[in-house]
Amino acid sequence: MNYYNYNGKILSESTAVIGANSRALRYGDGVFETIKLNNHRLILSDEHFSRLWKGMQLLQFDIPKLFTPEKIISEILKICAKNGHTTARIRLGIFRGDGGLYDSKNNFPNVIIQSSPLAENNGKLNSNGLQLCIFREAQKNCDAFSNLKHNNYLPYFMGALAAKKLQLNDAVILNNHQRICDSTIANIFMVKDEIIYTPKLEEGCVAGVIRKFLIQQLPSLGYQVYETIITEELLLTADEIFLTNSIYNIRWVAELESKSYSNKLTQKIVEKLQQTNPEVFC
Numbered sequence: 001m002n003y004y005n006y007n008g009k010i011l012s013e014s015t016a017v018i019g020a021n022s023r024a025l026r027y028g029d030g031v032f033e034t035i036k037l038n039n040h041r042l043i044l045s046d047e048h049f050s051r052l053w054k055g056m057q058l059l060q061f062d063i064p065k066l067f068t069p070e071k072i073i074s075e076i077l078k079i080c081a082k083n084g085h086t087t088a089r090i091r092l093g094i095f096r097g098d099g100g101l102y103d104s105k106n107n108f109p110n111v112i113i114q115s116s117p118l119a120e121n122n123g124k125l126n127s128n129g130l131q132l133c134i135f136r137e138a139q140k141n142c143d144a145f146s147n148l149k150h151n152n153y154l155p156y157f158m159g160a161l162a163a164k165k166l167q168l169n170d171a172v173i174l175n176n177h178q179r180i181c182d183s184t185i186a187n188i189f190m191v192k193d194e195i196i197y198t199p200k201l202e203e204g205c206v207a208g209v210i211r212k213f214l215i216q217q218l219p220s221l222g223y224q225v226y227e228t229i230i231t232e233e234l235l236l237t238a239d240e241i242f243l244t245n246s247i248y249n250i251r252w253v254a255e256l257e258s259k260s261y262s263n264k265l266t267q268k269i270v271e272k273l274q275q276t277n278p279e280v281f282c
Contacts (some may be wrong), residue, residue, distance in 0.1 A: 001013070004079060010079065010082055021099065024106055030096065031149045032092060032094065032150075037080060037087060037089075043280055043282070044213065051207060055148040056094060059096075061096070061107050062108055064108065079114070085116070087119075088116060089115070089116045089247055091115075094110070096108075103225055109267060110184075121227050125266065126248060129263060130254060132164055132255045133172070134256070135158070137162070138158055139175055142176060146206075147201050153171055170186070172188065178232075180230040180235050181205050186243035186251070189242050190240070191265050199228070200229065221272050240262055240264070240265055
């Protein structure tokens with residue numbers, strides 16, 4: 001049996017805690033983080049909690065003084081110990097309680113922490129390249145909330161359904177300007193003539209933790225990295241495409257819209273990061 005942590009209480013997965021009046025259920029009123037735990041240690045936890053706190057402030061939560069990253073980390077480790085997980089995917093959800101659109105009972109953050117086992121891959125690149133499509137039926141707006149990981153997830157959810165129907169691994173999400181935003185679960189990077197590009201935050205992509213890490217680290221390894229505007233046409237001319245998130249770090253894309261891509265530079269990047277940052281690329 002697996003367990004989860006709800007506001008500090010350890011409950012079995014079959015125990016329900018959200019009712020019909022939950023604002024999280026009604027309106028998607030909340031934010032979340034997905035964090036990798038490796039050998040009892042949270043990877044890049046400072047970056048995750050920085051983004052989480054920014055999200056809570058933007059969503060106008062009232063954050064109690066005792067509600068701190070240190071307190072949440074202790075609760076994460078508690079549920080991992082209960083589930084027997086030493087390497088795991090942690091999903092940390094923050095949401096408001098009951099209430100209607102204009103009359104929430106309060107603005108205090110409720111917390112659900114879940115852990116699921118994660119196989120160790122030692123930061124290696126995926127051997128089989130990902131197969132992707134571009135999802136055009138819904139776009140993501142570029143606004144004050146677009147860089148957060150919030151619970152209003154519809155374009156991503158429908159993009160994931162579309163990819164699954166086509167038996168693909170993921171779908172590229174467009175912004176409301178019909179330009180490249182991110183994928184349903186990752187940030188996007190493209191390589192052209194050995195220069196690396198990724199959509200800038202103003203294009204509506206999630207402010208990914210690994211995305212930020214690469215932008216900071218790759219120049220010191222001899223690579224040029226630019227945050228910019230990327231159109232569909234530009235992406236399809238890339239030499240290589242790779243995706244990044246906190247669980248898998250970097251995964252290379254073999255095919256997008258019937259075009260094939262290599263992974264020569266991506267492989268070199270991963271190997272260098274394994275050498276220089278083994279605590280992250282683990």
